[in-house]
Amino acid sequence: MRTKDKAKIQALIKTRKAQILDAAMLVFSRDGFNKASTDEIANVAKLGKGTVYRYFKDKKELFIATVDRGLDRLKDSILAKVDGIDDPLERIEAGSKAYLTFFGKNPALIDMMIHEQSEFKERIKKQYFEHYYGSIDRMRRIFRKGITGGLIKNVDVDTAISILTNILNGQIYMWRVEGKKGFPEDKISVILKIFFTGVIKDEKRRQKYE
Amino acid sequence: MRTKDKAKIQALIKTRKAQILDAAMLVFSRDGFNKASTDEIANVAKLGKGTVYRYFKDKKELFIATVDRGLDRLKDSILAKVDGIDDPLERIEAGSKAYLTFFGKNPALIDMMIHEQSEFKERIKKQYFEHYYGSIDRMRRIFRKGITGGLIKNVDVDTAISILTNILNGQIYMWRVEGKKGFPEDKISVILKIFFTGVIKDEKRRQKYE
DNA sequence: TTTAATTGACGGACTGGCCAGTCAGTATAA
DNA sequence: TTATACTGACTGGCCAGTCCGTCAATTAAA
Incomplete structure (x- = not known):
């Protein structure tokens, strides 16, 4: 050889x-x-x-490599769907939908991430936010663009991002717990309706929180 | 004896x-x-x-008992703070804050729940939604009251509840990962601002999602 | 009251099973 | 013939759960 x-x-x-x-x-x-x-x-x-x-090298390295491959595929999949969309709101919408769709097709990755949280606290502590999805910066830019363009309220960008990803992760997790009925992306319209416009109807009450 | x-x-x-x-x-x-x-x-x-x-009886029973005791205390703690508040929005606000405050004081329970997710999928599948916190029905009633009273939009109640709890759980989780700086309830105002009124500022764009 | 008997809470050494990681030997391809 | 990809039996360590001896507290007997 x-x-x-x-x-x-x-x-x-x-x-x-x-x-x-x-x-x-x-x-x-x-x-x-x-x-x-x-x-x-x-x-x-x-x-x-x-x-x-x-x-x-060992069991741990194998586990990590398995998760990493899944997350790389997730990132690629979302980028492909989001590519070329300039409008911040549309891009958030497309990205969120792609996120749910990907997990709908790759439910094993959900379990991997749950196990990872439980076993490798330290790794997550170091990597999660800046490097994990390699997407935080991209999302920050989108949100800031939305804010400067007057589309999005001047809220703390990182908190807004974390709220959106928490909602999406939670939906995926519940879809799994509830037996993977339907597709997780089915609920995207309700999710975005709430994230984009909130649940309050009454105008006076709404203003108290604006 | x-x-x-x-x-x-x-x-x-x-x-x-x-x-x-x-x-x-x-x-x-x-x-x-x-x-x-x-x-x-x-x-x-x-x-x-x-x-x-x-x-x-065995290790598993001990683990479950440990989680259950934590969740009972969580429930009691929230109920005490929420007791007597009739207005749906105020009650949601007080409950959310109490939820975050409790975990701020009991961070070990966060880890217990993460480990539970990873180890006892089946238990969670059966119990989580109807019985876990013993609080779902109470929350449904609050949201329905808000809807019939014209305060809250006519969204799917269970989805709205799951979105709120996912946001709160996510915030707690991130607070843990980020090293437990400050108090998790510090972000309650941004969270509720978004959950109650959404992130979109532009009126025209907002209407597309209403 | 004193002493003996009984109860049952408690401790921790022990066992049986499991499994990560190794390594000496085998198969295969160049 | 040689290099190297591959194999799986083996080992050393770990640990859940058991089980029997100990001891302190209670009750019965003297």
Whole structure:
């Protein structure tokens, strides 16, 4: 094999990693980090356990890599749907819908994230907000553009962003708990109606909070 | 001992359970269900491991009891703050604030709930929505009252409730991740401003979503 | 009242099972 | 023949739950 076919070697590594990550996603999302066994992951991947440890240093690294691959796909998927939309409100709408749609198609990632929260507090502490989705800055820009353009109220941008993502995460989580009926994106219109315009109808009362 | 001192026996049971639950809260919230060892819980409680198993069937039952005690206290705490407030909007405001304040004082419960999500999917599936906080019905009534009274828009009540609780849960979670700076209830005014009146400023755009 | 018997709370050493990670040996491809 | 991808039996450590001995408190007997 020598120095010969570097491309082939890279291709093999890629195949094996993908094979293992697919299996890991299945087993980890179902059983959680602790109860999942590397033996089963190896079996599902149709590889020996030693091979798994050839491509991933330990169980923790494998878990993290599994989550990361999911989040990368999420980010790509949203960017693709949002690309080219300039109007802030429309972009928020499209992004939110893409977010829900992605999880509707990839429910295992929901469980992975729940398990990650429970097991890897420290990692999340360091990475979540600035780096996790690699999207915070982009969202800040959208919101600021909306504010300077007079579309959006002059609220604290980070809080507004966190509120929107919390609503979306919560909806995804509830969709999972309730047995994955329908599609999570079905509720997008109610969600955005509330996030964009609030629940209060009465004008006088509304002004008290504006 | 005979039929004599039933009260004393009950008192002992109560003391021991409280002792164990306090220790369990500390250890479980810090280490999660799997990594926490019953040996350490026993040590922290200053009891032998055998004694822990005298009062709780197994590790799982102990964990659940720990969460349940926390949730009962949460419910009591909110009800006390909300009692006597008739106006729906004011009641939502007071309840939301009480919710955040409680977790600000009891951050260990946040971690317990995160670990519970990760470990006991089935329990949550069955209990969360109708029974978990024992509060869903109460909240439904408040929102319906607001709608019939013309204060609140005629949105789907359950979705509106889930959005509000998701926002609050998310804020608590972020407060934890960000290192518990300040108090989680500090952001209550921005949260309610958005939940009550939305983020859109521009009237024309607003009408598109109403 | 004193002493003996009984009860049951308590402790913690022990066991059986599980599993992450290793490593010596095998298969395969160059 | 050689290099390396692969395998899975094995090991060492961990820990939930058990179980029996201990001891303090209570009751019965003397």
